[in-house]
Amino acid sequence: MRRNLRTDLTRRGLFGLTLTATAAAALPAWAQGASGGAGLDPWMGEKVYGNPDAPVTLIEYASLACSHCATFHKEIWPKLKAEFVDPGQVKLIFRDFPLNAPGLRAHQLARCAGEKRFEGLKDVLFKSQATWLNQDYEKRLAMVARMAGLTQAQFDACMADKQLENFLIQSQATGGSKYNVNSTPTFIVENTGTTVAGANEKELFEALEDAGAKRKAP
Structure with missing residues (x-):
């Protein structure tokens, strides 16, 4: 069942894990040693992968706090990209679908990094999901933010950004309706x-081929 995000924002209690060096190791080059002096640049555009004129369009609704989404990102997306997206057969449109408060805050963080850094931070959040997805998720996300070059003040401003929050909640509502x-x-x-x-x-791959996408041999 789809969760009510506004209600869930007041709830806590996922898994008791701690943030380790895993997140730092996963950070892309732009984040290593980055400065937090720049202002926030929240991005509320649509993330499109591949040729915009590709014959087949695939829409993905995902949550950064979803373990199955992390599995797709780490194991299936590289194959999908190599065999369908890079050859120009499929374009993938990523849309935010946070299911709970931790997911919502993670999506806010990824988008507060700005359009150019969105993909890198999304990748980090999926790969280090087990280290920040717990009852202290806001503190853990703040640590990820600092390693990505954001100050505590910038992180706090990001979490308090109601326009961005509403954008993400609307994305979820639109996907559902x-x-x-x-x-x-x-x-x-x-x-x-x-x-x-x-x-x-x-x-998924069979559905793409049924739609006319030609799969490149791996």
């Missing part, structure tokens, strides 16, 4: 209207 998305990850092949729920590589 327009495509009946109620879990993550959910993929919609726009050409055919086919929906694939979960990190199911076989089903």
